[in-house]
Structure formats: C-alpha cells, structure tokens
Amino acid sequence: MRQSYHQLVVSHDSLNCKSSELLDEFKSHRRYFSVSVSVPYTDVRTHKPVQFYPGKHPCEKPADMLRQIINASSRPGDLVADFFMGFGSTIKAAMALGRRALGVELESERFNQTVKEVSELVGK
Structure with a gap:
C-alpha cells in the first residue's frame, strides 16, 4: 500500500465532503414537477382558456x-x-x-x- 490507513481516511473524508457539497448544489438547481397518478407527466399542456369577459385581453393566459x-x-x-x-x-x-x-x-x-x-x- 502506498498510503497509510490514516491518509486514506483523510482522503476519503475530504472527497466525501466535496461530494456532499456537490450534491447540495445539484439539489439547489433541480426543478421538481408535480407528477402523480392524477397528474401524469406530459410535455403537452392542457389548460382551459380564459373565458371571455368584458375587457378581456386577447392573449390572456390561464x-x-x-x-x-x-x-x-x-x-x-x-x-x-x-x-x-x-x-x-x-x-x-x-x-x-x-x-x-x-x-x-x-x-x-x-x-x-x-x-x-x-x-x-x-x-x-
């Protein structure tokens, strides 16, 4: 073995700490979508259009x-x-x-x- 047990433990702890930091960073960028049995994943949006009312903007989004x-x-x-x-x-x-x-x-x-x-x- 090239390194002593103590050196391996120190290296492991250092790498494990970096891995934990990277995981936290990944989670902070991750986006969660509300997917369930009742709301299946789809890339097609199915929203009811905004109903007409006096003064409605022609491009109003739901x-x-x-x-x-x-x-x-x-x-x-x-x-x-x-x-x-x-x-x-x-x-x-x-x-x-x-x-x-x-x-x-x-x-x-x-x-x-x-x-x-x-x-x-x-x-x-």
Missing part, C-alpha cells in the same frame, strides 16, 4: 398554467420578468407565489391599469 410554469422555473424570491405584460397575469401569479416581478407593456393605458391592479393586490 392563471393555473402560469403558476405551473413559474413553479417549475423559479423559486420564491426569484425575479420573474414579463416583457409583454398585458393584463399582468404573469406578474400577479408570480407575486402570489412569492416571486419578485418585473413587467413591461407598450400600451400606456393598459400599463397604468395593470399597475393599479397590482398595487391593489400588494395593498391587501
């Missing part, structure tokens, strides 16, 4: 779909950005899930209305 995407791609405290904010559905879902949110909207009237709605949510 809130449950946005929550699923935000949960799969971020953690609480992360920043979620929506550069085509519209009615702010993504911003509202992100805030409800404990994320920070940034929204950009070209139409100033729509932007001001969404800022007002989000401010009311924050005030609650």
